[in-house]
Amino acid sequence: MPSVKSILETARSSNATIVDLNAQSLKDVPPALFEVQSVEQLTLANNRLGEIPEDIVRLKKLENVSFFGNKLSALPKSVVSMGSLKYLTASYNFITELPTGFGSCPNLVYLDLSCNQLKQLTANFGFLTTLRSLHLSDNHLETLPPEIGKLVDLNTLVLCNNNITHLPAELGNLQALRYCLLQGNKLKTIPKELANTPLGTSGTTFRAYKNPLLPFLQDVLDEGGTKGFFALLRSDEYAAKLAEAESGKKKKK
Template sequence: MAVPPNIAELKNLEVLSFLNNQIKELPTQISSLQNLKHLNLGMNRLNTLPRGFSSLPALEVLDLTYNNLNENCLPGNFFYLTTLCALTLSDNDFEILPPDTGKFTKLQILSLRDNDLISLPKEIGELTQLKELHFQGNGLAILPPELAVVSCVFETADEG
């Protein structure tokens, strides 16, 4: 399935879900959705995000679960999505989390389950609003000491 460029015409759209549609790429016009608050792109085949992706000034929830993303797939301006409250990057191919993740100062939920993470950046300590951090199913040997200042619930192993 391809996302048509004329999606930009949906000016008042607040919630958009493309869950499980085999999408390989997004048109840059998606950045024109100025009222978009919740974007679910889970269970697709994305291996890149468009450059203008950070131009979503109202975006609060972004789900990128089950794609083919890694740290090199994120455009540099991705970290300007400063309105994000929940970011789900689970079941992708991340080996590292970029230090710019610390710019998501409003983030309350960060899910990194089942990637290939070997470390977390010290900047994760800048996420002072974080309430939930999910990172089970990775290769993390140690956690950065800066994480101690964040008062959140860690989920490190599957329960049940």
């Protein structure tokens, strides 16, 4: 196996567009990497990196980067200035929050932050209007900002295994949404506005099991499947059933 030094020397001399430093037992990013100005796709996955240097912004052509499976507690602040970046994978780390101004990433279409320690997303997240695929499973999220409804090109939303108790009505603005996974949260209801998306129609995927849904919602999901569930959300009956369920709770108290 060639050494990291050899890989980077070859990449720089050949103007390589792909640099693969997967599973190299790296504890630090070698400075020589930032001399490979031609790189468009970079893999730093499965190492022992505790941080990514701010110098990564020097890679002006970088479109696709993976930090999967490291020891990162944060992303570099300079990531917001990486104008060519389209695909960012930083799953299986220890990230607790995103850099200030993260929503300024101008061309991001794919973001995977699964299996981290995120507790919240800021309103600035709503500026990622080019985003098409968002993966946030296995974090510590309790809510989503209403501004997520501004991600009008979003096709895929994965929120499994968080602590989310309610969803913003603004999710109904996601007219491109066709794949949505919500299982393993603390949801009791689903906003009726979600029925304004394509979800529930042919070729779409929606999952909400392992949530403490109100019994009538769980019954509809079990008996009528996704199609029946979204038919209920679109009906006038839904609001009445929610009110009835709420009234029943108050009487028990």
